[in-house]
Amino acid sequence: MKKVDLRDTKHLRGSFKLLFSIEDLEPILSLSRSQIYRVLDKGFLESIWLGRSRRVTLDQLNRFIDYLETSRRLKVRR
Numbered sequence: 001m002k003k004v005d006l007r008d009t010k011h012l013r014g015s016f017k018l019l020f021s022i023e024d025l026e027p028i029l030s031l032s033r034s035q036i037y038r039v040l041d042k043g044f045l046e047s048i049w050l051g052r053s054r055r056v057t058l059d060q061l062n063r064f065i066d067y068l069e070t071s072r073r074l075k076v077r078r
Helices: 022-029 033-042 058-070
Strands: 048-050 053-057
Touching (some): 022 053, 053 058
Antiparallel strands (some): 048 053
């Protein structure tokens, strides 16, 4: 996934998402909803709350992907 520098406004010509719901992340990460919640609960992926809705920012998603690239294996057991 290509990283986007949010300070560089020349990349903002098209529209793209800055906040992702859990359902948005399922096809992006190829994980089930329950697996994503486990990753969030374990602290591997950060999130923010907007009212009662949990969202993951583009920056948080990029950090998680960087973590996956550098780690050998992600253990997300109950």
